[in-house]
Amino acid sequence: MTRLSVETLAAEPVEPITSAGHAQLGIAVLAGIAVIVLLITRFKLHAFLALTIGSLALGAFAGAPLDEVLTSFTTGLGTTVAGVGVLIALGAILGKMLADSGGADEIVDTMLARAGGRSMPWAMVLIASVIGLPLFFEVGVVLLIPVVLMVAQRGNHSLMRIGIPALAGLSVMHGLVPPHPGPLVAIDAVEADLGVTLALGVLVAVPTVIVAGPLFSRYAARWVDVPAPERMIPQRASEELARRPGFGATLITILLPVILMLSKALVDIVVDDPENTTQRVFDVVGSPLIALLAAVLLGIFTLLRPAGFGKERVSGLVEKGLAPIAGILLIVGAGGGFKQTLIDTGVGQMILDISEDWSVPALLLAWLIAVAIRLATGSATVATVSAAGLVAPLAAGMSTGETALLVLAIGAGSLFFSHVNDAGFWLVKEYFGLSVGQTVKTWSVMETVISVVAGAFVLLLSLVI
Template identity: 85%
Template structure:
């Protein structure tokens, strides 16, 4: 368990900063979330500011002293950024190197060269899933959309038959698999084991992405039969490069942090002896920080230098990768502040009592809370962070596997029915040249399938683990 997790559990056990009863706490939670939703949707305020103001409103409605509310918020913000900020930064660097070096294009071109006909949707979901591991969702879309449009046009495929599998691969990685920001924050919030969560996340992700991607795309292509829009086919990122890294070394670099974290999880399960020398080594190299740092250092050579980058260009690439994630870091940090405020006013205990009185399974309750916040705010990351804060106390006493499943339940709920308040909705609509109705029939339904199928597999796993 990480030091941040220990701090969170210690905070759970502390006395609440308000004496409000469950009824007032319930009203405070609804009011705080309503403030956030209103500021994001009606006033178009940045999620960082909305979460900050919403946290202060939450404390005020709960009757907590302003000084205590501010302390809770800043403590949560600091702990969250300390826990996941470096990991998000390392993931951004790895993703930028993958894109700028032409490594992503190399993966795409190699797989597409070996796929045709009915295999093409499966090739697209494979491409998106591999590339989606180190990339943020929006970056992955920008990178893959040109490929989707080119394949659909040149191969005379239905745009939805090719596009839906690619979007499903990216979305599933974003919601369920670390090192994406949402899953990382949820792992820290509930004190889950990252390696176990990653392993179980892959078990859930594979069948989910198959159902929501290649299988659903058959129906999506019938419902919305449109050609690839000519004006949306941009220049691919690596067309100005003289050379690109090889396929095998690129895939190995992308998968390196995943392999290291999975090895750690496997050794922890098989050896289960903290004093064992092998376990001590794997605990170090398989920790998220070291695994991602190792991948970045390797990528500087296997991707950057292989593409002919000079030391100056490598430095510039790293520098440019960090600027776009400032907003993400602040949203994640403010979400951590909101989560800590929820914990400190006593909402965790209220949720525990609620779940016991109504006999709602913890995993299903976590999913439902994430779904509600996702529908209201439109942000999968905000939904994940907020839901993790609300249900974190439910993890106390859970087994390692069930704590990991709690994270996956939250992640699945955070993807439910993307609609007009989600930036991703409009991104997909514009790139694919669809109407709002067509986007709902394809993208929104696909997201809902991912969410429902995801929680279904999570609940099935909970019965056997």
């Protein structure tokens, strides 16, 4: 579920496919989620099938016509796969290149040599935060998780001790720091200053990622002690390779998507003219698809050719790299289908209607509304867009700093407790080889820690700004 292209579109107002009241919709949401959890945990049904059945159950309890429920589900599945499917595929190919060429071995061995056991979680959160600044969450996951799994296995580290900091760095950047789409939409809605919001966002992000990453990972590692899943670990490259790619060449290949996307974001900010030729060029070159595709093509020359790969072997590598992600794509797509069913039945609007009567301070109200919509729809950007639209009138009399904090309060709330209606939940579950319960204890709790800690720091800053 690529946040920009899928969730922003899903957030556009639509006519609900049912006339059910708030009480019935609330029951439908609980019933749909209960069906999914029960089918997976009790009957051990595949998550793709469980999400499909849960979406139909949600629509049935909401009193929506079955044909329209099917349309909502398939639309959500299609747009999610369309948005994230190619990115996951390209990321998988790049990961396979890194593994089979020996480039990943070079990165991992260098990290293990220069970072000790205690410093590894801190090194991982720093790398993830830097990479996560311009990247979509899913792109960061597919680039980083293979490295996380290899470091955990070869360094004999707890998977959660290494993985949670990486996920925290990516998630915090996504929710709080422009140029990610959620914060940008909120900035536009409340007419906040982008530079001030970026500065305050980084100020809030630093302590938040420390608490939710290296510090929380200590507890997550105790609660869930699992090995890195063998099926997802890139195997050590064959010793028959002509030679390993150099550390510098490998690092450049990995960072190329980051550089291209960051360049696009900077040009968008500096030029700020959609008709400008330079900006249009960077909009194309810096798009996630082109950036990852460029990295894959570069990898042929920086990774595979030095390792002695011929044309036929390159083709076989691509095919093998795509095979393991078929199940992940279906699960992530079904998660997007369930989310779209929630939106089309009017659940997001129900939350907005109920929250209009809440009498609380603006920053706390913004956080609570975003939390409620996030829990109901599973979409961080839908939560951000909806909450920003609702509280925008409150920004009229605020200072520049206060409006920036309003954006950050919304962003913090939009990350609260990712669960079964979030495609990101299933992405993390499958990559780390976790059960639903283990994913809740680690990923879901980590997201909640991020939301609460970031919200608390926003409120503290409001006392001095």
